[in-house]
Amino acid sequence: MSVKDKVTSLEVAARAGVSQSAVSRVFTPGASASPKTAEKVRRAATELGYRPNTLARAMVSGKSRIIGLVVAYLENQFYPDALERLSKALQERGYHVLIFMAGNARDSIDTVMEEILDYQVDGIIAASVSLSSELLARCRSAGVPVVLFNRSQDDETLSAVTSDNVAGGRKVAEFLLAGGHERIGYIAGWEGASTQRDRELGFTQVLAEAGRSIHAREVGNFHMDSATEAARTMFSREETPDAVFVANDHMAFAVMDTLRFELGLRVPEDVSVVGYDDVPTSAWPAYNLTTVRQPANRMVAGTVETLLEQIENSQTAPCRIFIDGDLIVRGSARIPEGWAL
Amino acid sequence: MSVKDKVTSLEVAARAGVSQSAVSRVFTPGASASPKTAEKVRRAATELGYRPNTLARAMVSGKSRIIGLVVAYLENQFYPDALERLSKALQERGYHVLIFMAGNARDSIDTVMEEILDYQVDGIIAASVSLSSELLARCRSAGVPVVLFNRSQDDETLSAVTSDNVAGGRKVAEFLLAGGHERIGYIAGWEGASTQRDRELGFTQVLAEAGRSIHAREVGNFHMDSATEAARTMFSREETPDAVFVANDHMAFAVMDTLRFELGLRVPEDVSVVGYDDVPTSAWPAYNLTTVRQPANRMVAGTVETLLEQIENSQTAPCRIFIDGDLIVRGSARIPEGWAL
């Protein structure tokens, strides 16, 4: 029976009649071993049920093949979707994801980052969190590349992958303007987020270019509860908006539900609603939400590419990747003539 | 500047004027070190920015403090929710989660399990996947405890945490019967899953006890697309059901949308719909789904408890945990008189 009968490379070597080095080489892609040796070693290994100990290998080689992923919460469907893709893509390249949930506490993120570093990760992906410059300095001195996912930050030492949020915001404004809306509201995300700021920037730019401005503005902080509150406030005043751009889909669902089931407004007849992200739920008939697609597949591919590039070639400079996101026109907003559905 | 200036325990020892052993003890909870030594070591450590290398520690101690989590997909909100809770709970106990996405390929799960074992994880949590007995034998001989999350399996060597699915299925049937429904349909999940079988078992038991039976049955495989198809088929025949129990919420959303937006049926006026899980979306006004709550918090607590118990005390026998789930009555189904909403 036996608990813990770990087979070591030394045992395999003995059985195969070769040295430990030979065994190691057979299990190291690209290392030199004669077909004959390889054959003997492989046979012995399978007979014994041997598999190299990843941790031991990590210690001596200095490469753990572990990527630390920091994520704040998984409630917004955009993140589990990204996590699943990220994990699969990394798996295919021989890496695995060690997950760290960063609570909302102030120091929580710092603690969590230290823990990540303790595991000797080869790289870090930070999804929707901001990192202090001290933290980044620690990562840099530890030689661990960091890439921000769906957030950007003023720091040349780290890579960031986002959709082009400014352009996305512009598309929404153009669409709403073309639809002939008179009073356009905006429900903002968390103001500390670059995504929030950029989306609003592009949105208001286009409005300004047309001699218009936001008719009403509330903050939803990227949370459903706050978004519900924001919608109540925005639609309880005189001259309610006839269109509202919500900074992400997750909040837009709460806004639509509040408009329809609490305030008795029809969407899109009374109010047009537009979101951002195009999470799977947006396509469900109950919402059928017009939104800007953040192409998760391309964002993930870009993230994995830059990160692995920096890991495998430490010369590589950090880079910013902007991925263009299309406006997906669906039934939650009045559709201007000539705009394909 | 400098890439990779990892500080070792030896350097800290030199600076503090003590041995490497002393440094190790100061960083090992419960190890013996005089206050004076501890003080000197801690000072040196902070000055140098030293933190123990988790991987090195893992190698020698044989405890990696890494838990492998295998999960098939994160589309059904129940899983990201569980993952977030699991990860947080484990983090608090000093463990971290290494994630492995098990694709749908036949051998994928086997490959993935081998990879997990290579990382010398201290334990494995398998969410919504079945493990072959060969795989379980490998884990056993490697001394790695496994606990199944939201699935059970006939094998005494592994623990499993589920809600009481039979009881849950019974509650749904009682509720639907009390509501005076005449033709009750059932949309099944993937037939290989214990959760699917148990829910259907409890459901049909109660129906049988009342001299009734399922009026129509289709299989949705726990996927939205299949569930949509299932709903189409079930409601395109004569004598359509006036109530349908869907094996989980994720499919129930697709069913409700199909009924309402494609088939023009009203829920609950024409058809009552009941799901299972009580994922967050079920409470959204657009669905307002009656369902059986799987208490994620308690399921996670139970999972973490059993797993850590087995890790920290290898004598511990595996155990089965059933957690009772309440029926949550909401507006998607006709409410029998006397049943509190």
Place this chain on the structure above:
DNA sequence: CTGAAAGCGCTTACAG
């Protein structure tokens, strides 16, 4: 309480 020594399971120059 403390230190010297051995060793966890591997890989990697270094010779041959």
Place this chain on the structure above:
DNA sequence: CTGAAAGCGCTTACAG
């Protein structure tokens, strides 16, 4: 191509 030896950064008996 191959092996002997050193070493990755720690912890853990073993003496003292």
